[in-house]
Amino acid sequence: MVNLRADGGGPVSIVDADTGSLLGTMDSPQTHYQAHTGAIYVHQGESYVVEDLNEDDHCVVVRRANPDYYTTARDVTQIEVLETQRTTQWGDVAVHFGDVKVTTQVVSFQRKALISNEVLGEEPLQLGARDLFTKAVWFVMDNRSLTGAGLIEAQFPGALHAAEHAAIGLLPLVASSDRWDIGGVSTAIHADTGVPTIFVYDGHPGGAGFAERGYDKAKVWLAATRDAIKACECESGCPSCVQSPKCGNKNNPLDKDAAVTLIDVLLEDATDQMRTGQPDHAAPLQA
Numbered sequence: 001m002v003n004l005r006a007d008g009g010g011p012v013s014i015v016d017a018d019t020g021s022l023l024g025t026m027d028s029p030q031t032h033y034q035a036h037t038g039a040i041y042v043h044q045g046e047s048y049v050v051e052d053l054n055e056d057d058h059c060v061v062v063r064r065a066n067p068d069y070y071t072t073a074r075d076v077t078q079i080e081v082l083e084t085q086r087t088t089q090w091g092d093v094a095v096h097f098g099d100v101k102v103t104t105q106v107v108s109f110q111r112k113a114l115i116s117n118e119v120l121g122e123e124p125l126q127l128g129a130r131d132l133f134t135k136a137v138w139f140v141m142d143n144r145s146l147t148g149a150g151l152i153e154a155q156f157p158g159a160l161h162a163a164e165h166a167a168i169g170l171l172p173l174v175a176s177s178d179r180w181d182i183g184g185v186s187t188a189i190h191a192d193t194g195v196p197t198i199f200v201y202d203g204h205p206g207g208a209g210f211a212e213r214g215y216d217k218a219k220v221w222l223a224a225t226r227d228a229i230k231a232c233e234c235e236s237g238c239p240s241c242v243q244s245p246k247c248g249n250k251n252n253p254l255d256k257d258a259a260v261t262l263i264d265v266l267l268e269d270a271t272d273q274m275r276t277g278q279p280d281h282a283a284p285l286q287a
């Protein structure tokens with residue numbers, strides 16, 4: 001899972017509690033990740049602890065500090081298919097493009113030691129969920145194709161999640177996005193599809209064309225994603241391949257080798273030509 005900066009709300013002011021001065025502003029959705037109460041906020045090399053995120057007043061109150069830790073937020077993201085506009089069937093794999101609703105809620109944060117990255121503790125947060133109405137490309141596969149390729153079901157979540165992260169990292173190859181413009185959700189049993197599914201969505205309300213480019217160039221994109229994972233010399237996943245700096249799920253689970261197998265399954269019957277409409281026959285499990 002990967003979270004985003006975009007979507008409404010307007011800028012929020014960041015105010016120094018000691019001096020009353022305005023340190024800067026932040027987009028409202030970003031505050032849930034980086035300026036919730038207890039977060040460490042870094043401004044021009046100086047560290048501050050967030051004392052209060054006041055959403056009614058669009059204000060974050062921070063106080064100068066020298067913590068030996070940093071903070072990372074964890075979120076829960078759900079994605080709902082609203083309308084499928086295009087579908088291409090690659091054998092048992094279906095590639096879709098259409099409208100989705102992404103609901104994200106920041107639920108907790110961790111303190112991590114600056115030097116060792118050791119987790120020092122986790123605290124819950126009470127923040128509202130946010131809805132983003134946007135466009136997505138998604139890949140639907142069936143369990144049998146994955147088990148037929150040698151994966152066991154316990155590997156599915158890590159394979160899907162790792163493939164999702166790597167695919168987001170490689171999308172700029174076919175769309176002029178940067179990875180902060182793109183989000184993703186992967187799930188072994190999605191509510192709308194019932195089967196393993198990877199979603200990659202535009203972080204901008206209404207979509208910005210990135211997911212659509214991903215759909216149009218899906219074969220090239222996925223092949224590049226697989227090759228990048230395979231070529232990475234790390235043992236079990238690193239920031240250059242399957243880890244994401246903005247994962248809302250602590251980069252867990254991730255299974256690098258299983259992700260390569262999974263993408264091979266996706267590409268088995270892949271075609272360069274993608275359909276511009278719905279399929280003639282709707283498969284039963286597709287939303």
Ligand SMILES: [Zn+2]
Binds near residue numbers: 001165244246249
């Ligand atoms: Zn993730």
Ligand SMILES: [Zn+2]
Binds near residue numbers: 234
């Ligand atoms: Zn790596």
